[in-house]
Amino acid sequence: MSLLIDGALAGAIYALIALAFVLVYKASRMINFAIGEWVMWGALLVATGLHVLGLGLVGAIVFACAGMMAVALAFSRLVLRRMTAPPVITLIMITLGLGAVLRGLGAVIFARVPGAISLPIPADPITIDGVPIATDKLVAAIVAALCIALVGTFYQYSRTGLALQALADDRQTAMSVGIDIDHHLLIVWAIAGVISVAAGVLWTFVSGGGFGVALVGLKVFPIVIIGGLDSILGAIVGAMIIGVLESLGAGYLDPQFGGGFGNIASYLLLIAMLVWRPAGLLGRPRIEQM
Numbered sequence: 001m002s003l004l005i006d007g008a009l010a011g012a013i014y015a016l017i018a019l020a021f022v023l024v025y026k027a028s029r030m031i032n033f034a035i036g037e038w039v040m041w042g043a044l045l046v047a048t049g050l051h052v053l054g055l056g057l058v059g060a061i062v063f064a065c066a067g068m069m070a071v072a073l074a075f076s077r078l079v080l081r082r083m084t085a086p087p088v089i090t091l092i093m094i095t096l097g098l099g100a101v102l103r104g105l106g107a108v109i110f111a112r113v114p115g116a117i118s119l120p121i122p123a124d125p126i127t128i129d130g131v132p133i134a135t136d137k138l139v140a141a142i143v144a145a146l147c148i149a150l151v152g153t154f155y156q157y158s159r160t161g162l163a164l165q166a167l168a169d170d171r172q173t174a175m176s177v178g179i180d181i182d183h184h185l186l187i188v189w190a191i192a193g194v195i196s197v198a199a200g201v202l203w204t205f206v207s208g209g210g211f212g213v214a215l216v217g218l219k220v221f222p223i224v225i226i227g228g229l230d231s232i233l234g235a236i237v238g239a240m241i242i243g244v245l246e247s248l249g250a251g252y253l254d255p256q257f258g259g260g261f262g263n264i265a266s267y268l269l270l271i272a273m274l275v276w277r278p279a280g281l282l283g284r285p286r287i288e289q290m
Contacts, residue, residue: 001131003251004244009134011243012141013202017216018223018235019148020195026168026230027188028080030091034099036217038193041102042068043117043200043213044110051114061197068193071102076186099214106211115209117201140202147198148236151191164188168230222270228283237281242266 017039024032032038045067049060079094121139125132155161166174167184175181203216219242227238249265279285 003247005131005133006137007244007247008240009137009141009243010206010247011240012144013199013206014219014223014243015236015239016144016147016195016202017199018220018227018239019151019232020192020199021220021224022229022232022235023151023188023195024192025224026232027164028185030080031095031229032192033092033095034102034217035192035196035220036214037099037102037106038068038071038196039200039203039216040211040214041071041106041200042193042197043204043209044106044113044115044211046197046201047115047117047204047209048110048113050117057119061201064197064200065194068197069190072189072193073186076182076189080185099217103211103214110211115204115211115213117204117209119201119205137206140206143198144202147195151195152232160184160187219266222266224280225270226273226280228280230284231280231282234280234282241269245269 017035020038021032021035024030042064045064046060049055049063050057053060053063055063075098079098119136119139122135125134126138127133155165163174163179163184164187166177166179167181171181199216200213203213223238223242224235225238226241227234227236245265246263249261249263253261253265273280
C-alpha cells in the first residue's frame with residue numbers, strides 16, 4: 001500500500017509534465033523532445049529568483065514564468081513561424097536541437113546558482129491506518145492536481161481555450177472561422193512554459209534540483225505513448241500507471257534483479273503498448289484511406 005501511494009503521488013507530477021507535452025502536440029503536432037530541459041529551466045529560473053535576486057518564493061515563480069514565456073515567444077517567433085509544412089523529422093530535430101541549446105546555455109547561465117528550492121511544508125510524514133505518507137510528496141501531488149484542473153478549466157470554459165480545442169481538432173477549419181493560428185500556437189507554448197515552471201518547482205522540491213532535472217523528460221515519453229499522444233486524460237492515466245509501476249518495480253523487482261530494474265519497467269510496458277495498441281490507451285487511431 002505504501003508503494004502504491006508513493007507511486008500515485010509521483011504520477012501526479014508526471015501527469016503535469018505530460019500535460020505540457022500533450023498540449024503542444026495537440027495544437028502543433030510537434031513532439032517536444034526538449035520538455036525535460038524546459039522543466040529544468042523552469043526550476044533553475046525559480047532558484048535564481050530565490051537565491052540570486054532575493055525575490056521570495058512567489059516573486060521567483062512569477063519571474064520564472066515570465067522567463068519561460070519569453071523562451072516560448074522566441075521559439076515560436078524565430079523558428080515555428082518561419083516553417084511551412086515541415087516534415088516530421090524536421091520538427092523532431094528542431095526540438096532536440098532546442099534541448100541541446102537550453103542545456104548548453106543553462107550550464108553557462110546557472111553555473112553558480114544553487115538548485116535547491118524549499119517550500120514551507122513540515123517534513124514529518126503523515127500516517128494513515130499505519131501507512132506513512134511523505135508530506136512533501138502529498139503536497140506536491142495536490143498542487144500538481146490543482147494545476148491540471150486549472151488548465152482543464154481554462155480549456156473547457158474560456159474563449160481562448162475553446163479556440164485552442166478547435167485548433168487541436170482541425171487546423172484548417174479553425175483558420176476558416178477566423179482563429180489566428182500563430183497567435184494561439186504562441187499561447188500554447190506559453191502555457192507549456194508556465195506548466196514547466198510549476199513542474200520544475202515540484203520535482204525539485206521532492207527529488208532534488210540542478211541540471212539532473214532534465215532527465216525527467218525521459219519519463220514523459222512512455223507516459224504519453226501509453227496514454228495516447230493526443231489525449232489529455234490518457235496522459236494523466238499513463239502518468240499514474242508509470243508512477244505506480246516504477247514504485248512497485250523499485251520495491252519488489254530491484255532487490256531481485258538489481259537496482260534500476262524498476263526504471264526500465266516503464267519502457268518494457270511502452271514496447272508492449274506499441275505492439276498491442278500503437279495509438280495508446282485513450283489515443284485516437286489514425287485512419288487513412290488507401
